[in-house]
Amino acid sequence: QVHLVESGGGSVQTGGSLRLSCTASEYTYTASSNRCVGWFRQAPGKERERVAAILVGPGTTLYSDSVKGRFTLSQDIAKNTMYLQMNALKPEDTAMYYCAAELQWRVYCPSNLEYNYWGQGTQVTVSS
Numbered sequence: 001q002v003h004l005v006e007s008g009g010g011s012v013q014t015g016g017s018l019r020l021s022c023t024a025s026e027y028t029y030t031a032s033s034n035r036c037v038g039w040f041r042q043a044p045g046k047e048r049e050r051v052a053a054i055l056v057g058p059g060t061t062l063y064s065d066s067v068k069g070r071f072t073l074s075q076d077i078a079k080n081t082m083y084l085q086m087n088a089l090k091p092e093d094t095a096m097y098y099c100a101a102e103l104q105w106r107v108y109c110p111s112n113l114e115y116n117y118w119g120q121g122t123q124v125t126v127s128s
Contacts, residue, residue: 002027002101002117009097009122012089020084020122022099033057036109037104039073039084041095041124051097053109054071054082056113089126096121111113 006019022037029035053062054073061073072085082099097106100115 001105004098004099004101004117004119005030005117006099006122007074009124011125011127012128014090014126016060016126017085017087018089018124019096019126020086020099021081022084023079023081023118024101025080027101029056029077030117031057031076031077032128034105036106036113036115037082038100038102038109038113038115040098040100041093042098043095046095048098049095051085053113055106055109056082060108062111086124088125091126091128094126095124097124098122 003025005023033056035056036064037056038050040048041048041050050065051064055076070088074083098121099119101117102115
């Protein structure tokens with residue numbers, strides 16, 4: 001099992017930046033974990049969207065077209081924490097952001113991967 005806690009959300013103006021954190025407990029990631037952590041967002045009235053994923057350990061990352069070039073995933077194995085750096089934020093980035101984990105050993109994180117463990121979410125609001 002893994003327990004996830006997100007933090008770092010807030011309100012910014014268009015063009016601003018935020019860094020979200022996803023800290024895991026009850027499971028320890030290592031340099032050879034090869035487990036997927038995904039970042040998702042959901043705005044009111046819209047479907048949940050996966051924006052990024054990281055294969056924790058190798059650090060391989062994937063991004064949706066909507067955030068590519070603006071968002072960057074990173075990992076700090078020692079802190080059991082994954083980060084989502086969000087730059088050049090737009091009003092359409094406004095949503096509740098969630099991190100999620102799946103504990104099967106993998107060589108990549110499929111786009112249709114079903115994640116088993118979810119954090120409580122952190123709100124990101126971008127004003128124009």
